[in-house]
Amino acid sequence: xxxxxxxxxxxxxxxxxxxxxxxxxxxxxxxxxxxxxxxxxxxxxxxxxxxxxxxxxxxxxxxxxxxxxxxxxxxxxxxxxxxxxxxxxxxxxxxxxxxxxxxxxxxxxxxxxxxxxxxxxxxxxxxxxxxxxxxxxxxxx
Amino acid sequence: xxxxxxxxxxxxxxxxxxxxxxxxxxxxxxxxxxxxxxxxxxxxxxxxxxxxxxxxxxxxxxxxxxxxxxxxxxxxxxxxxxxxxxxxxxxxxxxxxxxxxxxxxxxxxxxxxxxxxxxxxxxxxxxxxxxxxxxxxxxxx
Numbered sequence: 138x139x140x141x142x143x144x145x146x147x148x149x150x151x152x153x154x155x156x157x158x159x160x161x162x163x164x165x166x167x168x169x170x171x172x173x174x175x176x177x178x179x180x181x182x183x184x185x186x187x188x189x190x191x192x193x194x195x196x197x198x199x200x201x202x203x204x205x206x207x208x209x210x211x212x213x214x215x216x217x218x219x220x221x222x223x224x225x226x227x228x229x230x231x232x233x234x235x236x237x238x239x240x241x242x243x244x245x246x247x248x249x250x251x252x253x254x255x256x257x258x259x260x261x262x263x264x265x266x267x268x269x270x271x272x273x274x275x276x277x278x
Numbered sequence: 279x280x281x282x283x284x285x286x287x288x289x290x291x292x293x294x295x296x297x298x299x300x301x302x303x304x305x306x307x308x309x310x311x312x313x314x315x316x317x318x319x320x321x322x323x324x325x326x327x328x329x330x331x332x333x334x335x336x337x338x339x340x341x342x343x344x345x346x347x348x349x350x351x352x353x354x355x356x357x358x359x360x361x362x363x364x365x366x367x368x369x370x371x372x373x374x375x376x377x378x379x380x381x382x383x384x385x386x387x388x389x390x391x392x393x394x395x396x397x398x399x400x401x402x403x404x405x406x407x408x409x410x411x412x413x414x415x416x417x418x419x
Contacts, residue, residue, distance in 0.1 A: 154388070171353050173362050175380055181362065210324070212312050212395070214357040214395035215351050219384060219396060221322065239316055241382050241398045243360060254353070256361060258398030259384045262321035 138164050143218035143244040146251040150242070155204045157196035162190070163189050167245055167252035175257040177238060199227040217245040218251065223261060237261045240277075279305050284352070284359035284385040287392040291383070292365075296345050298337035304330050308386055308393035316398040318379060342370035359385040359392065364402060378402045 139144035146165055153161035166172055166188060174182045174191060182191045209222040224238040243255040281287035287306055294302035307313055307329060315323045315332060323332045350363040365379040384396040 172353065173351060175382075175400070178401055178403065180350070181351075181364075181380055191310070210314060214355070216355040217358045217360070219358070219398065221316075221398070223322075235286075239322055239398070241316075241396065243384075255362065255382065256383070257362070257380070257398050258401070259316070259398070260319055262319065 139250040140165070140251075140252070143213060143220065143251045146244050146253060147220060147242060150253055150256075151206060155202050157199075157202075159189065159193055159196055162192050165253050167247050169245075169247070169252075169254060172254050173257075174255070175259070177258050177260050185231050194276050203227040205228065213244075216246045220244070224258065280391040281306070281393070282391075284354060284361065284378070284392045287385050287394060288361060288383060291397075292345055292347060295342050298340075298343075300330065300334055300337055303333050306394050308388050308395050310386075310388070310395060313395050314398075315396070316400070318399050318401050327339055344368040344370065354385075356407075357387045363398065 138149065142150060149161065150165045153237060156275050159208045163185070166185065168185065170184055172183070172185065172188060174188045176182070176191060178194070182188050205222045205225045207225065209220055211218065221245065222240055222242070224240050226236045226238060228234045228236070237260070238258050239261040240256065240258040242253060244251045245254045279290065283292060290302065291306045294306060304326070307326065309326065311325055311330060313324070313326065313328045317323070317332060320337065323329050346366040348364045348366065350361055352359065352361050361383045363381055363383070365381050367377045367379060369375045369377070378401070379399050380402040382396065382398040383394060385392045386395045
């Protein structure tokens with residue numbers, strides 16, 4: 138696919154995420170060695186094959202997800218676009234849970250199409266974490 | 279100060295952070311409304327005055343910090359630079375602690391100087407969080 142704008146690439150990213158569509162997910166990512174993905178409270182994952190394996194693990198859980206994005210804050214120049222936003226995840230099923238994530242998504246214009254080069258996601262203060270976790274987190278920084 | 283390269287701006291950022299120097303810290307940040315800062319497990323902080331207040335709260339704790347950065351992964355075009363790295367924080371004193379943070383730092387060339395426009399920091403998998411926290415985090419995404 139070609140993504141004419143960073144917004145198109147972002148829509149494809151969240152559609153693939155919500156539908157556990159690995160091929161569509163990897164289509165959004167740039168074919169570059171330097172791409173990097175940070176899932177919440179996980180280590181850094183770098184390069185296409187490692188990033189693909191990380192999404193495969195997530196998708197293999199079979200969780201039914203609904204994702205709503207809000208508070209999208211965008212800036213860009215001619216080749217790079219930065220989006221910071223909240224992801225509101227609803228995990229459906231017997232153990233229904235909600236999670237609030239803050240994500241930094243960076244897109245690069247590569248061969249005429251915008252592609253993701255970085256996804257950094259972490260629990261936000263309004264996440265379901267305990268007060269103790271949040272307090273510990275604040276003390277870290 | 280003028281920062282000739284994103285690396286210069288980054289060095290000034292971590293020097294200010296380690297020395298709790300609020301004026302030096304705010305000098306690194308771009309004078310733009312768009313700027314955004316995400317401290318570990320905290321909410322998003324946007325705009326200069328809110329970002330300054332957040333660092334003032336952190337610095338007012340009087341913690342003696344040592345920060346070592348590693349695994350710095352850089353990409354940039356003519357106007358934007360993206361650095362992803364590990365911050366290893368040592369909090370000195372009676373309750374000495376260590377924390378591993380993953381940070382995405384974005385710099386923009388503004389009026390001939392590189393300035394920070396985004397800092398997104400979150401606990402990494404090798405952080406001091408409990409296994410349960412890390413497991414919960416992984417399940418979120």
